[in-house]
Amino acid sequence: MLVDGKPNNEQQTTNNYITMKLYLKIWRQKDASSPGKIVDYTLDGVEGDMSFLEMLDILNEELVSKGEEPVEFDHDCREGICGTCSLQINGEPHGPDRLVTTCQLHMRKFNDGDTIVIEPFKAKAFPVIKDLIVDRSAFERIQQAGGYISVNTSGNTVDANAIPINKHDADEAMDAATCIGCGACVAACKNASAMLFTSAKVSQFALLPQGRIEAVERVQNMVRQMDLEGFGNCTNTGACEVECPKGISLTNIARMNREYLSASLKG
Amino acid sequence: MSGLIKSSIARKVVMALSGLFLVVFLTQHFTINVTSVIDPETFNAWSHFMGYNPLVQFVLQPILIAGVVIHFVMGFALEIQNKKARGGSYVKYKGGANAPWVSRNMIYSGLVVLAFLVLHFYDFWVHEMAYKYIEVSPEDPTRYYHETVEKFEPFWRTILYVVAFVLLSLHLWHGFASSFQSMGWNNKYTPAVKTFTKLFSVVIPLGFAFIALYHHLNPITQ
Numbered sequence: 001m002l003v004d005g006k007p008n009n010e011q012q013t014t015n016n017y018i019t020m021k022l023y024l025k026i027w028r029q030k031d032a033s034s035p036g037k038i039v040d041y042t043l044d045g046v047e048g049d050m051s052f053l054e055m056l057d058i059l060n061e062e063l064v065s066k067g068e069e070p071v072e073f074d075h076d077c078r079e080g081i082c083g084t085c086s087l088q089i090n091g092e093p094h095g096p097d098r099l100v101t102t103c104q105l106h107m108r109k110f111n112d113g114d115t116i117v118i119e120p121f122k123a124k125a126f127p128v129i130k131d132l133i134v135d136r137s138a139f140e141r142i143q144q145a146g147g148y149i150s151v152n153t154s155g156n157t158v159d160a161n162a163i164p165i166n167k168h169d170a171d172e173a174m175d176a177a178t179c180i181g182c183g184a185c186v187a188a189c190k191n192a193s194a195m196l197f198t199s200a201k202v203s204q205f206a207l208l209p210q211g212r213i214e215a216v217e218r219v220q221n222m223v224r225q226m227d228l229e230g231f232g233n234c235t236n237t238g239a240c241e242v243e244c245p246k247g248i249s250l251t252n253i254a255r256m257n258r259e260y261l262s263a264s265l266k267g
Numbered sequence: 268m269s270g271l272i273k274s275s276i277a278r279k280v281v282m283a284l285s286g287l288f289l290v291v292f293l294t295q296h297f298t299i300n301v302t303s304v305i306d307p308e309t310f311n312a313w314s315h316f317m318g319y320n321p322l323v324q325f326v327l328q329p330i331l332i333a334g335v336v337i338h339f340v341m342g343f344a345l346e347i348q349n350k351k352a353r354g355g356s357y358v359k360y361k362g363g364a365n366a367p368w369v370s371r372n373m374i375y376s377g378l379v380v381l382a383f384l385v386l387h388f389y390d391f392w393v394h395e396m397a398y399k400y401i402e403v404s405p406e407d408p409t410r411y412y413h414e415t416v417e418k419f420e421p422f423w424r425t426i427l428y429v430v431a432f433v434l435l436s437l438h439l440w441h442g443f444a445s446s447f448q449s450m451g452w453n454n455k456y457t458p459a460v461k462t463f464t465k466l467f468s469v470v471i472p473l474g475f476a477f478i479a480l481y482h483h484l485n486p487i488t489q
Binding site for chain 2: 096119193226234236243250259
């Protein structure tokens with residue numbers, strides 16, 4: 001907000017109205033089989049109220065106008081709800097802010113003259129497709145292995161709302177279901193473990209009566225698929241929980257471990 | 268069953284259970300060691316009991332060694348698996364922004380503790396085995412106190428022990444509470460478990476370090 005043509009006191013604490021010159025170090029990789037490298041770019045005139053992806057859009061416009069290949073990156077809704085955007089920004093997935101995706105990260109979080117290192121999420125199970133785009137279909141295969149419930153659709157379907165569920169369980173299931181599958185947990189974890197994602201998808205069903213019917217097979221199949229994809233093992237550092245844009249809790253991993261042990265004992 | 272052994276969660280549980288078993292052993296070890304500072308006769312009596320009781324020697328001791336081996340072999344196996352899972356390193360990785368140093372460096376604190384165990388086994392266990400089974404020396408229930416104190420006469424050994432106890436403290440700081448999470452135990456008691464973990468991981472290693480320093484500073488003069 002401008003007061004007498006100048007930023008007011010509140011706004012002066014941010015970088016909204018200051019244009020910034022940024023030094024970008026961006027991972028460029030032609031395709032999955034080519035080696036990648038960091039390429040330096042200098043971008044001037046970046047405004048604080050731009051989103052991080054808009055900043056990259058500006059860079060790409062400049063690159064295209066110069067006849068250079070634009071930087072490829074994933075994006076879709078740009079509203080923080082689809083889980084498509086990614087990016088390891090200055091060593092953290094989705095950048096330095098908490099509980100936001102890259103598309104919701106604003107340039108006011110950076111300062112004039114900053115150097116920003118931008119890399120793809122790195123994991124053996126997330127191979128680079130091009131530049132900053134990685135293949136996260138491993139998550140889809142984990143979901144397909146058991147992240148569903150069977151519902152009778154013969155006309156005698158019981159309305160979900162007719163089944164009593166205590167509020168605590170309903171809330172926890174809903175919290176787990178807010179996972180957007182972006183892969184920040186894998187990117188942040190020093191072991192590239194996918195246990196926060198998998199546990200959220202196990203938990204959202206495990207807590208509800210509709211999910212109990214296939215509970216034993218679900219957790220076993222999803223964990224087996226997770227292991228097959230080549231993700232690392234959880235060592236409880238908690239990095240995933242801190243970096244998750246949806247605040248998925250580590251309690252979900254404990255629940256998945258319980259579910260798995262109980263399923264294994266049942267055979 | 269083979270699927271279970273290969274499963275990431277089963278491996279976590281193996282690490283957790285063996286780790287908790289070693290925590291119980293540490294408590295017992297510390298309880299006996301601390302008597303060497305309070306009352307040498309009690310220390311001698313306990314040490315003699317531990318050294319000659321068949322249940323301790325032929326059942327509990329092999330279980331303990333198995334516990335140590337399982338914990339570090341599984342730890343190495345998981346570390347290798349986890350390193351492979353990254354598939355190349357980041358140009359910039361800000362691990363400190365989202366996870367404590369101790370939790371990210373368990374392999375290094377564990378390796379120091381393992382190296383210490385080699386020295387510790389050489390110092391006491393190898394000596395004990397030689398005394399009993401190679402030299403076939405007679406039982407002497409009064410020898411343990413002065414043998415222990417003599418071990419801490421060299422400054423270098425005392426310092427190595429103290430350094431290892433600091434790393435043991437860091438290892439426990441993350442590992443103890445973490446083992447409950449691995450076994451699926453994260454509930455309203457978790458804050459209490461975390462507080463107890465911090466107390467335990469400071470008090471026990473500090474106590475071990477105190478015992479080593481006490482004996483170094485109070486040698487037996489004859």
